[in-house]
Amino acid sequence: MIKHLYKYIAIIVIAIIFSSGFVGANNIQSVDDLAYAVAIGIDVGETERIKVTFQFTMPNSSGENNAGETAPAVIDTVEAACIDSAVNLVNTFVSKEVNLSHCKVIVISEELARSGISKEIYSLMNKVQVRPDSNVIISTTTAQEYIESVKPGLENLVAKFYEILPRSSEYTGFTSDIQLIDFFRNLESKATEPVAILGHAVSASTTGTSTSSSGSGGGNASSEGSVPSQSTAGQGSGESGTQPQGQAGQSSQGGTQQEQTGQGGQGGTQQGQTGQDGQSGTQQQGQGGASQGQGDSGSGGQGGGSEESGSGKKDNLPADNGIENVGLAVFKDDKMVGTLSKTETLSHLIITNKLKSCRLSIPDPEDETKAIDFFLTADSKPKIKVSILNGTPYISIDVKMNGRISSINQISEDISDERITEIEKYASHYLQTHISNYLYKTSKEFNSDISGLGQYAIGNFKTRSAFEEYNWLDNFDNAFFNVNTEVKVRSNFLLIGT
Numbered sequence: 382m383i384k385h386l387y388k389y390i391a392i393i394v395i396a397i398i399f400s401s402g403f404v405g406a407n408n409i410q411s412v413d414d415l416a417y418a419v420a421i422g423i424d425v426g427e428t429e430r431i432k433v434t435f436q437f438t439m440p441n442s443s444g445e446n447n448a449g450e451t452a453p454a455v456i457d458t459v460e461a462a463c464i465d466s467a468v469n470l471v472n473t474f475v476s477k478e479v480n481l482s483h484c485k486v487i488v489i490s491e492e493l494a495r496s497g498i499s500k501e502i503y504s505l506m507n508k509v510q511v512r513p514d515s516n517v518i519i520s521t522t523t524a525q526e527y528i529e530s531v532k533p534g535l536e537n538l539v540a541k542f543y544e545i546l547p548r549s550s551e552y553t554g555f556t557s558d559i560q561l562i563d564f565f566r567n568l569e570s571k572a573t574e575p576v577a578i579l580g581h582a583v584s585a586s587t588t589g590t591s592t593s594s595s596g597s598g599g600g601n602a603s604s605e606g607s608v609p610s611q612s613t614a615g616q617g618s619g620e621s622g623t624q625p626q627g628q629a630g631q632s633s634q635g636g637t638q639q640e641q642t643g644q645g646g647q648g649g650t651q652q653g654q655t656g657q658d659g660q661s662g663t664q665q666q667g668q669g670g671a672s673q674g675q676g677d678s679g680s681g682g683q684g685g686g687s688e689e690s691g692s693g694k695k696d697n698l699p700a701d702n703g704i705e706n707v708g709l710a711v712f713k714d715d716k717m718v719g720t721l722s723k724t725e726t727l728s729h730l731i732i733t734n735k736l737k738s739c740r741l742s743i744p745d746p747e748d749e750t751k752a753i754d755f756f757l758t759a760d761s762k763p764k765i766k767v768s769i770l771n772g773t774p775y776i777s778i779d780v781k782m783n784g785r786i787s788s789i790n791q792i793s794e795d796i797s798d799e800r801i802t803e804i805e806k807y808a809s810h811y812l813q814t815h816i817s818n819y820l821y822k823t824s825k826e827f828n829s830d831i832s833g834l835g836q837y838a839i840g841n842f843k844t845r846s847a848f849e850e851y852n853w854l855d856n857f858d859n860a861f862f863n864v865n866t867e868v869k870v871r872s873n874f875l876l877i878g879t
Contacts (some may be wrong), residue, residue, distance in 0.1 A: 808870065
């Protein structure tokens with residue numbers, strides 16, 4: 382009898398296990414039922430607190446692999462009190478449910494960033510769908526203009542373009558790969574401040590204005606209103622009349638803007654195409670007593686490569702995709718307080734040990750009208766020591782770099798050991814001056830420790846609570862710096878005379 386009872390129990394258990402696999406099968410959503418947002422833009426709203434722009438990809442329903450065509454994208458903009466409300470509002474008029482699990486970038490306008498973005502950061506971090514490795518970009522133009530100006534160029538998928546673009550920091554030194562989780566951790570930290578990628582819509586600087594889209598409805602939208610813009614971007618669509626200026630499509634305005642941007646004062650003469658920015662051939666004023674040129678983004682004798690904006694000096698590089706990510710946005714708590722140029726960004730990457738390689742041009746110590754090009758890599762992690770004397774931070778930083786000479790105005794047979802030693806001293810002094818200027822700018826001007834130097838100061842306190850009572854972030858503007866830089870130069874890759 383007991384054996385039969387066990388048999389019945391086993392049959393019931395097996396039946397429950399098999400049947401549980403089919404429970405809820407009717408609630409499973411297909412990929413075709415979801416609208417995947419690959420980018421989110423957040424601006425200051427006109428009728429509500431924020432204006433949120435969503436960029437969706439349109440999958441190829443035919444299943445054909447058209448290698449020569451760029452997958453089109455749909456851009457929708459709504460106004461709402463918060464991000465969750467904006468998602469709900471978009472869900473009321475799109476045919477699919479909005480899903481943020483493939484969001485690659487979060488673009489926030491400078492105007493909103495300067496007023497504080499902690500609410501938006503916390504909201505995004507609390508959303509399970511949003512990936513913590515999404516990049517945070519602060520746009521000097523509106524976030525909507527930034528997203529509409531994206532033209533993938535060499536990529537068929539805009540999502541892939543967003544994923545690859547920040548990696549340029551590994552070989553240019555112009556920006557840094559700042560992710561949402563990094564921004565959140567620094568925002569909550571007592572020893573460092575947040576920093577974000579600085580972006581810019583190139584087309585907006587050319588036209589000065591951006592026309593509104595003609596999609597599904599006009600005017601301003603709120604949680605009670607309609608959608609101000611709904612547009613399609615991509616090379617697969619020939620309806621340029623429905624695209625806003627600067628949007629990623631084949632509109633005639635977009636192509637014209639790119640030509641105008643690439644042919645400006647810093648266009649064909651700038652050396653950004655070869656990985657050499659304003660540092661490449663840039664003559665820094667007053668750096669080491671041997672510099673002549675146009676400041677941080679000028680190209681010696683080739684015209685200025687910067688323009689003034691509301692946030693200060695702006696570095697513009699010619700770019701076919703309609704956007705550029707050059708520099709960093711500096712925050713104090715959750716509010717943006719300033720920006721870093723290309724050279725200052727390079728200094729930041731060196732101090733934080735995030736620089737893999739870059740190309741750098743410095744004036745020739747024998748002839749300042751000429752330049753020496755380096756391929757720069759880190760020799761070792763910077764050695765940082767922080768001391769607290771009478772409540773004042775004293776920070777000592779030792780940096781060792783390897784510089785491979787990639788071009789010089791003479792063949793290698795003419796370069797003596799004394800010449801190499803002279804170049805090493807000059808290059809070391811050049812980097813030391815720029816790193817010191819960067820540190821004092823973030824300390825005295827911004828009072829923002831974006832380099833994370835507070836982590837090295839904790840050892841001066843017996844307990845963590847004592848460190849928090851000292852309030853490092855507010856005392857950072859009292860810091861003094863001693864920077865020692867050593868550049869070891871290699872020249873064995875130069876041409877040899879015959």
